[in-house]
């Protein structure tokens with residue numbers, strides 16, 4: 001009887017980590033580090049495109065940690081709406097979303113009349129279906145803190161130290177470049193960790209793909225440089241920065257970003273532009289996601 005009660009109490013307190021595509025590997029690694037069980041939630045689709053989703057085990061009285069990076073964000077948001085709401089219906093005690101990459105954060109102001117400010121709306125939507133959000137280096141610029149847009153607990157973690165450690169080990173004595181003012185928060189912090197110099201360039205976006213970068217005063221002749229940004233999407237920001245670094249006669253150019261989306265053949269285009277290596281964290285898995293954030297996330301899960 002006593003054993004049964006102890007078992008029940010144990011069950012009550014147990015956390016389960018659920019991984020969703022594309023974050024299963026990262027989720028497994030987090031579960032291992034916090035010593036709790038792991039399950040994959042497989043979603044499938046009906047012929048008309050509607051989702052069919054089923055929890056593989058009972059979630060009653062459990063604390064759920066759902067790990068899902070928002071690549072192809074529109075699909076992921078719908079998936080999460082169903083999962084979060086259903087977890088509550090089925091009696092989960094707490095639902096935490098670990099979104100290693102949180103999409104839609106770059107739209108943070110109504111630039112034109114009638115425009116959607118997607119970061120605010122997404123924060124409201126997530127707040128309606130989970131209890132807590134944990135994310136890595138969200139693109140915060142004009143909105144400074146997640147608490148400005150989330151009404152639930154939303155915690156921001158940063159991969160800056162992990163990136164600095166990687167650079168220290170692999171690209172010794174390098175100078176850091178942030179392609180624009182928005183990236184400077186990461187570039188400057190990484191440079192500070194490495195006790196090296198950081199340059200910030202000026203970027204003007206002239207379309208969803210095209211950017212113009214202004215680089216005055218880059219004193220990097222014969223130096224190893226690492227361009228650090230939070231997101232690589234089309235890769236054009238990196239490519240334009242590489243052109244400037246080449247003009248300034250850098251010896252070798254490396255690119256590091258936190259969230260590697262690599263749309264429209266970006267990886268190859270950046271390599272062709274002259275990057276010796278392109279490395280990312282594993283918030284979004286890809287063949288060069290060499291900087292592992294699992295310990296960072298595990299350490300923040302209460």
Ligand code: R5P
Pocket residue numbers: 106179180182183208209211229230231232233234235236237238
């Ligand atoms: C925006 O300012 C971000 O920090 C990145 O610089 C941007 O998302 C990169 O986009 P792309 O790779 O398409 O130039």
